[in-house]
Amino acid sequence: MNTTTTTRIVGAPVHRKEGIDKLLGRARYVDDIEREGMWYGATVRSTIPRGIIRSITYDRRVDWSEFVVVTAGDIPGDNHIQLIVADQPCLADGIVNHCEEAILLLAHPDKNKVREAVSAVRVEYEPLPPVFTIEESERQEQAVWGKDNLLKSFVLVKGDVDSVWNGAAHIVEGEYRTGAQEHLYIENNGIIAEWDAENGVTVWGSLQCPYYVHKTLIKIFDLPDAKVRVIQTETGGAFGGKEDYPSTLASHAALLAMKSGHPVKMVYDRMEDLAATTKRHPSRVRHRTALDKDGKLLAMDIDLATDGGAYSTLSSTVLSRATLHAPGPYSCPNVRVSSKSWATNNVPYGAFRGFGAPQAIFALERHMDEVATALGMDPVEFRRRNFLHTGDTTATEQLMRDPVMMDELLDRALKESNYYAKRAKFAAENPLSAVKRGLGIAAFYHGSGFTGSGERILNSLAGVEVTPDKQVRVLVSNTEFGQGTNTVLTQIAAESLGIDYDDILMAPSDTGIVPNSGPTVASRTVMVVGRLIERAGEQLLNVLRENVGLGARQTRDEFFAACERYRQTNGEVVSLVRYEAPPGIYWNDETYHGEAYPSYAWSIHVAQVAVDMITYSAEVEEFWAVQEVGRVLNPVLATGQIEGGIAQGIGYALYEKVVLNDGRMANNQMTNYIIPTAEDVPPIHAYFEEIPFSYGGYGAKGIGELPHDGPAPAIVNAIKDATGVGFRHIPLLPEDLFIGLAAHQQAEAPANR
Amino acid sequence: MKTSSLIHFTLNGESCTVQAPPMKRLLDVIREDLHLTGTKEGCGEGECGSCSVRMNGELVNSCLVPVLQAEGAVVQTVEGLACGGALHRVQQAFLQCGGAQCGICTPGMLMAAVQLVENNPHPSLAEIREGLAGNLCRCTGFMRIFESVLAAATTDYAAQSEKVENAR
Numbered sequence: 001m002n003t004t005t006t007t008r009i010v011g012a013p014v015h016r017k018e019g020i021d022k023l024l025g026r027a028r029y030v031d032d033i034e035r036e037g038m039w040y041g042a043t044v045r046s047t048i049p050r051g052i053i054r055s056i057t058y059d060r061r062v063d064w065s066e067f068v069v070v071t072a073g074d075i076p077g078d079n080h081i082q083l084i085v086a087d088q089p090c091l092a093d094g095i096v097n098h099c100e101e102a103i104l105l106l107a108h109p110d111k112n113k114v115r116e117a118v119s120a121v122r123v124e125y126e127p128l129p130p131v132f133t134i135e136e137s138e139r140q141e142q143a144v145w146g147k148d149n150l151l152k153s154f155v156l157v158k159g160d161v162d163s164v165w166n167g168a169a170h171i172v173e174g175e176y177r178t179g180a181q182e183h184l185y186i187e188n189n190g191i192i193a194e195w196d197a198e199n200g201v202t203v204w205g206s207l208q209c210p211y212y213v214h215k216t217l218i219k220i221f222d223l224p225d226a227k228v229r230v231i232q233t234e235t236g237g238a239f240g241g242k243e244d245y246p247s248t249l250a251s252h253a254a255l256l257a258m259k260s261g262h263p264v265k266m267v268y269d270r271m272e273d274l275a276a277t278t279k280r281h282p283s284r285v286r287h288r289t290a291l292d293k294d295g296k297l298l299a300m301d302i303d304l305a306t307d308g309g310a311y312s313t314l315s316s317t318v319l320s321r322a323t324l325h326a327p328g329p330y331s332c333p334n335v336r337v338s339s340k341s342w343a344t345n346n347v348p349y350g351a352f353r354g355f356g357a358p359q360a361i362f363a364l365e366r367h368m369d370e371v372a373t374a375l376g377m378d379p380v381e382f383r384r385r386n387f388l389h390t391g392d393t394t395a396t397e398q399l400m401r402d403p404v405m406m407d408e409l410l411d412r413a414l415k416e417s418n419y420y421a422k423r424a425k426f427a428a429e430n431p432l433s434a435v436k437r438g439l440g441i442a443a444f445y446h447g448s449g450f451t452g453s454g455e456r457i458l459n460s461l462a463g464v465e466v467t468p469d470k471q472v473r474v475l476v477s478n479t480e481f482g483q484g485t486n487t488v489l490t491q492i493a494a495e496s497l498g499i500d501y502d503d504i505l506m507a508p509s510d511t512g513i514v515p516n517s518g519p520t521v522a523s524r525t526v527m528v529v530g531r532l533i534e535r536a537g538e539q540l541l542n543v544l545r546e547n548v549g550l551g552a553r554q555t556r557d558e559f560f561a562a563c564e565r566y567r568q569t570n571g572e573v574v575s576l577v578r579y580e581a582p583p584g585i586y587w588n589d590e591t592y593h594g595e596a597y598p599s600y601a602w603s604i605h606v607a608q609v610a611v612d613m614i615t616y617s618a619e620v621e622e623f624w625a626v627q628e629v630g631r632v633l634n635p636v637l638a639t640g641q642i643e644g645g646i647a648q649g650i651g652y653a654l655y656e657k658v659v660l661n662d663g664r665m666a667n668n669q670m671t672n673y674i675i676p677t678a679e680d681v682p683p684i685h686a687y688f689e690e691i692p693f694s695y696g697g698y699g700a701k702g703i704g705e706l707p708h709d710g711p712a713p714a715i716v717n718a719i720k721d722a723t724g725v726g727f728r729h730i731p732l733l734p735e736d737l738f739i740g741l742a743a744h745q746q747a748e749a750p751a752n753r
Numbered sequence: 754m755k756t757s758s759l760i761h762f763t764l765n766g767e768s769c770t771v772q773a774p775p776m777k778r779l780l781d782v783i784r785e786d787l788h789l790t791g792t793k794e795g796c797g798e799g800e801c802g803s804c805s806v807r808m809n810g811e812l813v814n815s816c817l818v819p820v821l822q823a824e825g826a827v828v829q830t831v832e833g834l835a836c837g838g839a840l841h842r843v844q845q846a847f848l849q850c851g852g853a854q855c856g857i858c859t860p861g862m863l864m865a866a867v868q869l870v871e872n873n874p875h876p877s878l879a880e881i882r883e884g885l886a887g888n889l890c891r892c893t894g895f896m897r898i899f900e901s902v903l904a905a906a907t908t909d910y911a912a913q914s915e916k917v918e919n920a921r
Contacts, residue, residue: 013851015848015849016848016851016853016854018856019847019848019853020840020848020917021856022853022856022859023831023840023844023847023848023853023856023859023863024791024831024832024834024835024840024844024917025789025790025791025792025830025831025832025859025860026791026832027856028790029790029793029857031790031793031794032784032790183891184891185855185857185891186793186795186801186803186855186857186858186889186890186891187793187795187855187857188795234856235855236793236855236856236857236858237854237855237857237891237892238855239891269797270795270796270797270798481855482854482855482856482892483854484854636850636851636897637851639851639896639897640851640854640892640893640894640896640897643893643894643895643896643897644854644891644892644893644894645894646894647893647894647895648891648894669796669798669800670795670796670798670800670801670889671798671800675889675891677886677887677889678881678882678883678885678886678888678890678895678898678899679882679883679886681894681895681896683896684894684896
């Protein structure tokens with residue numbers, strides 16, 4: 001990575017690559033696409049959380065000869081979705097383990113008729129006792145998954161926490177909980193599938209990871225790689241919600257296409273998408289913390305549990321990231337994180353921006369405030385006293401070789417938010433006002449890219465090619481769903497090749513065209529894949545210099561002329577490169593020791609919150625976010641990532657409650673699952689400090705998930721600052737605030753008399 | 754009840770006639786009968802504003818409008834914004850300020866923003882927040898969108914507007 005020379009295009013606020021198509025309304029999302037002779041699909045789903053299917057009957061008032069019906073028996077290959085563990089059936093086969101589990105599929109030429117027909121299929125069950133909570137699952141009285149309900153567990157140990165308790169000056173304990181959260185991408189999940197005997201399966205859809213879908217389809221249909229083709233259409237938001245679920249939906253649409261002989265479109269409506277697709281894992285985290293008399297951390301003992309739902313999906317890797325983020329950006333000699341993901345009969349939980357880190361960081365950063373209170377210390381100074389610094393080791397004993405600048409980020413956040421002056425002002429005003437104001441802080445890191453050995457296992461391949469009509473195409477399977485993949489990878493390719501932004505096109509996200517450069521997840525695209533594109537560009541220039549006499553400082557015309565000379569002798573002009581791990585990386589998957597992530601992004605959030613003691617509503621009035629994310633490659637896009645993540649984090653803390661009744665989402669509508677609107681989001685101030693990361697694309701680290709980690713604890717800490725009540729769970733809707741604040745007011749009342 | 758009616762209205766400056774069930778949603782008529790797919794469906798119950806179009810000078814959720822109500826109306830969709838081969842100044846501002854990310858709320862958001870600045874050429878931030886409150890965006894956190902609307906209201910884009918092919 002070249003960080004010393006100035007760049008022409010990287011770092012500039014160039015316009016979004018596909019921006020004009022989106023602004024003109026001509027970008028083609030899956031529901032905008034029609035295929036000749038297309039039919040429509042629908043899904044018959046379980047109405048109970050757990051049981052044995054006894055019978056399926058079809059209402060005789062419907063002419064079923066017009067329909068195609070697909071059941072598990074129609075699957076030519078393996079009836080499982082291929083994620084980490086292949087435990088989740090594509091279609092239920094005799095037993096259901098959660099509400100909304102897909103049992104059978106219908107297709108018909110008329111979109112309305114197929115929807116109506118769903119309720120004309122009657123499924124009779126023999127119910128089995130369900131499990132809905134972490135506590136019920138860990139009691140193991142009902143085995144709902146495997147022998148023990150345990151989807152995955154980790155133990156991370158540094159030093160010896162148990163040697164510390166007796167000599168500690170303070171021990172502080174706390175339990176913290178987070179609820180499920182819905183992605184609420186504005187475009188619901190959708191797929192179009194085609195099948196023919198010669199070419200196999202082709203699917204188009206709203207999705208993040210074309211090769212994940214490909215991996216499942218080849219198993220479902222028992223086809224060779226070349227006979228399954230997955231093409232991403234313009235995707236209207238994802239946030240992790242289109243990481244794993246499209247594998248299921250694509251399988252469904254493709255099975256209907258095979259049996260009907262027609263292209264089949266399946267686009268969920270909002271109620272089905274909310275009820276049936278994945279959400280963020282609910283969590284329970286217990287902290288036990290030992291400190292010396294000066295407020296230095298001696299030991300952190302953390303017990304972390306998540307509700308994984310009925311199948312394992314991505315719960316093990318979500319748990320891994322939660323485990324590795326649970327101790328946070330603090331230096332502590334003795335750490336133990338014991339984590340478990342439990343199966344229940346809830347709809348399976350899955351990937352969501354942050355991927356376990358927001359849950360772990362909510363608990364940690366709420367707990368840090370509770371520890372500071374117990375010690376009688378300022379929460380800011382308590383954190384500062386314990387921050388990791390360059391040269392320290394993390395809980396996995398990863399040496400912080402690259403600069404860690406938490407102190408500087410904190411100073412900047414305090415200055416920009418005018419933190420101490422505001423807190424003093426609020427402390428003076430609050431006793432006289434029914435609206436109590438406070439400031440809260442959160443300090444955190446987010447590991448960029450796959451965990452531990454993950455990137456080496458992915459072994460991503462990416463590159464660029466030059467077409468005869470002077471177009472450079474970026475060859476990646478990484479997808480655009482709003483974050484700016486197209487724009488930033490184009491900037492990197494243009495920079496690396498020394499040509500213009502407009503000379504570059506993104507090749508279609510089509511497994512028939514692009515190599516597997518890994519999934520579009522884990523804040524890895526710009527850092528990991530961006531670096532591959534940077535190297536692919538350098539490699540191509542070197543090849544052209546060595547073989548066809550390209551000069552050291554070429555013009556655009558000389559570059560394309562050299563490409564044509566090379567094409568004459570070599571046929572095509574393609575430069576592909578594979579991932580290479582940064583040197584000196586050591587990771588042990590058994591002991592969870594070593595370099596957990598190649599790099600970390602660091603951040604401080606400050607929230608200003610007003611709590612109305614009459615209506616019991618909390619409002620975020622202003623928000624400051626200071627972050628170090630390596631080099632910022634496009635300031636407009638990077639700022640948009642930070643602001644959007646913070647808005648989602650505000651929703652996570654104060655608005656978004658998934659209400660489950662016996663494992664079924666009761667509020668599966670936008671009317672009653674509430675996300676922040678234009679009137680709810682406060683002014684958000686984002687500041688970047690830039691330390692280029694030597695092994696990231698032009699110095700970038702991950703950015704996309706980081707901003708979702710901090711808002712919830714910062715906001716709940718601000719509520720504590722405002723009201724004196726330290727809530728230990730989210731979401732906090734007015735009815736939740738009422739319970740805690742009213743109890744506190746009653747308890748305080750006698751003293752006020 | 755007649756299953757299908759002839760309905761006439763003006764769409765993006767051109768008169769059109771559709772034969773459709775009178776209770777068919779205007780959204781579906783625009784997308785399915787008239788093949789203008791820029792207008793999106795996000796929730797189907799008037800909460801998200803993705804299907805926003807302008808009808809007789811009002812901003813409406815086209816998922817809540819039976820097409821019979823559009824008889825004789827003047828309707829504008831996102832496809833009707835760019836004019837003379839150039840982006841509308843609100844589109845240009847969204848492009849420059851990063852107002853569109855995934856783009857699925859963008860057509861509806863643009864219609865709401867155009868409605869706002871045409872009725873209130875110099876909106877305050879509070880007026881922008883109120884004017885866009887019926888349009889949900891899950892990507893941006895709204896900051897870039899507010900900036901886009903402010904820029905559209907205050908910048909002269911006549912000279913720098915992006916030229917686009919196939920725009921009206």
